[in-house]
Amino acid sequence: MxxxxxxxxxxxxxxxxxxxxxxxxxxxxxxxxxxxxxxxxxxxxxxxxxxxxxxxxxxxxxxxxxxxxxxxxxxxxxxxxxxxxxxxxxxxxxxxxxxxxxxxxxxxxxxxxxxxxxxxxxxxxxxxxxxxxxxxxxxxxxxxxxxxxxxxxxxxxxxxxxxxxxxxxxxxxxxxxxxxxxxxxxxxxxxxxxxxxxxxxxxxxxxxxxxxxxxxxxxxxxxxxxxxxxxxxxxxxxxxxxxxxxxxxxxxxxxxxxxxxxxxxPERRSQPPELKRHRHLPLGVDGLDELIGGGPVVGTGVLLQHDGRADIGPLVGAFATTALDEDRSALIGPAVDLGPDRFASLLAGHGYDLWRLMEDERLFVLDAVGAWDDSLATVYDAGNDIATAKRRIEEIDSHVAGGDRWSLFDVDSFLHQFGPDGVRELRYFQESTLLDDGDILAHIHNVAGTREGMEAFHVGAAGQVLRTWLTDAGLQYLTLAKSPCGFVGSTSLVEYMTDPPYVRVASPPQDRETAADLATE
Known part of the structure; x- marks a missing residue:
């Protein structure tokens, strides 16, 4: 000096x-x-x-x-x-x-x-x-x-x-x-x-x-x-x-x-590329694939949490149609607000006919809310006990003609039917039956008013957790709460559009650790 x-x-x-x-x-x-x-x-x-x-x-x-x-x-x-x-x-x-x-x-x-x-x-x-x-x-x-x-x-x-x-x-x-x-x-x-x-x-x-x-x-x-x-x-x-x-x-x-x-x-909030052995299913939704590290993780549980106010339909539609584009067989256990008409509308926006998919045995339904016509060959009543629900899943899986699977279950629908203990048992069964290295097992959970322990259980069981909610000002946000990759802890705005995929997510800042990882994967 x-x-x-x-x-x-x-x-x-x-x-x-x-x-x-x-x-x-x-x-x-x-x-x-x-x-x-x-x-x-x-x-x-x-x-x-x-x-x-x-x-x-x-x-x-x-x-x-x-x-x-x-x-x-x-x-x-x-x-x-x-x-x-x-x-x-x-x-x-x-x-x-x-x-x-x-x-x-x-x-x-x-x-x-x-x-x-x-x-x-x-x-x-x-x-x-x-x-x-x-x-x-x-x-x-x-x-x-x-x-x-x-x-x-x-x-x-x-x-x-x-x-x-x-x-x-x-x-x-x-x-x-x-x-x-x-x-x-x-x-x-x-x-x-x-x-x-x-x-x-x-x-x-x-x-x-x-x-x-x-x-x-x-x-x-x-x-x-x-x-x-x-x-x-x-x-x-x-x-x-x-x-x-x-x-x-x-x-x-x-x-x-x-x-x-x-x-x-921390310098990183997710695993370095050297430790990553998983694959992704890119959804083609602007910003979302970047936020979550390339798309939903394949071969592990994916959990989408919401507050009961945010519209998750377009996200589910993008998820479902991407899986169908890959010729995956699909099994859904939908919520009451995702009945046949609503789901058919979401798929139609992406060029898919729900009834043709069911007729071709490419999409199966495990119905726990009584909203679907179980006279259809690919609609299965979940029953009144957990043993019946597990047996129905096994029956559906036996009809799948090989290849990778995509499964989506609404936690709350099964929680009302089987209670917390039954849902835990069913979640473990789903993972052992429906989840191999190339499969995707996704759950949707409304955390507003959830029963004690259910949120923590599903977060712990999932390998990747996304949360979305609607503010009083009408703005919807999505954050990556848990993941082996992606911008963990980041929050992005969700916007809806008039053209497919009908939803976009604001891109995260690009100089975080995952941006470089995506360039090398």
Whole structure:
């Protein structure tokens, strides 16, 4: 660190990362780079907000260290810590605070006085010069301008400017100062800047409860750090609240401190390609196949949960017709609202005739709700006891002329008929009878008002779990809750269309781990 050498006196480094939107600079943390489609947008201002001890300053210094490693010029402006305090804070990390391309300055104002103290720390971490300037935006900007230009800036913390002047104009002055600093660092310094700010919203990730005033609106992006409890232990988390022009990953990740600063995890939420031995049935639904890793998993149980309000018909139709396109034999145990007319309509939209499929013994029905005509050769009454239902499944399976199978059962229909114990027994029987390596066994479950233990049982029995629900605003969403592949934990909007397959799902951000996996499978 050299207090006499301006950061702009060195050549700019080439530490660039290319994102789809604009030039990127690395954050210093590999997973955060990936979540941001390559890193922070170059020459933009980003807000890091969180409570005390969540890792804001450390993550910010890690960002500067990445720039130093690439030969870039960096400026650290502290409004809350002295030189000695900064040294103590970063002593346990592998940060090079003596790098000649790093300038550290402290910006202080005494509470209740209209005064500004700006010092650059020397090699002995002793105060340098002080300036008796009025606390005005132009004064602050004027003292920082001497460090321009530079590649990276950390302003730690913006919250300190809220309390430096005790008068009626405090908030207005602080806001004006912050806005001027955003423009100064972006336009005159040409820097990528991180502002830190205090703001605690325990366990929340929407970024709505922090005191950073205009910064949450004027900065290019907001990254929130917070604490939450897991099994009565505190854990630190990070999530990206917004990042303009960036296909970012909004899912929270856990943060832990390490020698290099902070490490985020998990790097993956599904199995790596080396451990994957399963196949998929691509449904041809925009976004859905991407979200779930290539399509429903073949050779394991697939569970679609819903809230009783979301329309799952088009999803079922796409699932059924894709299986039929592959010449799979189909066995359905439908809900009462998926009777013959409704199911025939769903299939007709994809060019299939339900009655012809049944006549050709390509589709069989195990009816537990009495909605189907059991005089038809391919419709079987599930009966009044579990033994009868199991026997009917065996009879249907004996008529299947070889090849791979596709089975779909509505959990609630059989739950009302046979109770929880019967449904558990039937689920195990279905897996042993109807599920070989090339088969698909799917269940639909309305989790609203479900009986105790049923949801956990079916989630545990399935290898892949999707959940869909309808909000009060009429928006339907779908999330991948469990899977050996795909964007586990991601939530996407469900939309309906007038042409086949009549449904689409918003695509997940493409720089998560599964996007690369799909390219290699």
């Amino acid at each position: 050299d207090e006499d050498r301006r950061p702009g006196d060195v050549d700019r480094g080439e530490n660039r990362a290319e994102g789809r939107g604009r030039d990127r600079v690395t954050t210093g943390e590999p997973l955060l780079d990936r979540m941001l489609d390559g890193g922070y947008p170059r020459e933009r201002s980003i807000l890091l907000v969180g409570g005390p001890g969540t890792g804001k300053s450390t993550l910010a210094m890690q960002f500067l260290q990445a720039g130093l490693d690439a030969g870039e010029s960096c400026l650290y402006v502290s409004t809350e810590q002295s030189g000695a305090e900064l040294r103590d804070s970063f002593e346990s990390f592998a940060f090079d605070l003596e790098d000649p391309n790093l300038t550290i300055s402290t910006l202080h104002a005494s509470l209740g006085k209209d005064a500004l103290e700006l010092t650059t720390l020397d090699d002995e971490w002793l105060p340098g010069e002080a300036f008796g300037l009025a606390f005005r935006p132009d004064a602050i900007a004027g003292q920082l301008e001497r460090f321009a230009p530079c590649d990276r800036i950390v302003f730690d913390s913006a919250s300190a400017l809220d309390g430096v002047v005790a008068d009626a104009d405090r908030d207005r002055r602080a806001q004006r100062t912050l806005l001027d600093l955003v423009r100064l660092f972006t336009d005159e310094f040409g820097a990528t800047t991180l502002f830190t700010a205090e703001g605690e919203r325990e366990g929340k990730t929407d970024g709505s409860d922090y005191r950073s005033s205009p910064l949450r609106f004027t900065t290019h992006g907001v990254v929130q750090l917070y604490r939450d409890t897991v099994a009565e232990d505190y854990h630190r988390y990070l999530n990206i609240v917004k990042m303009r022009g960036t296909d970012h990953d909004p899912r929270p990740v856990e943060l832990e401190f390490c020698d290099d600063g902070v490490r985020l995890g």
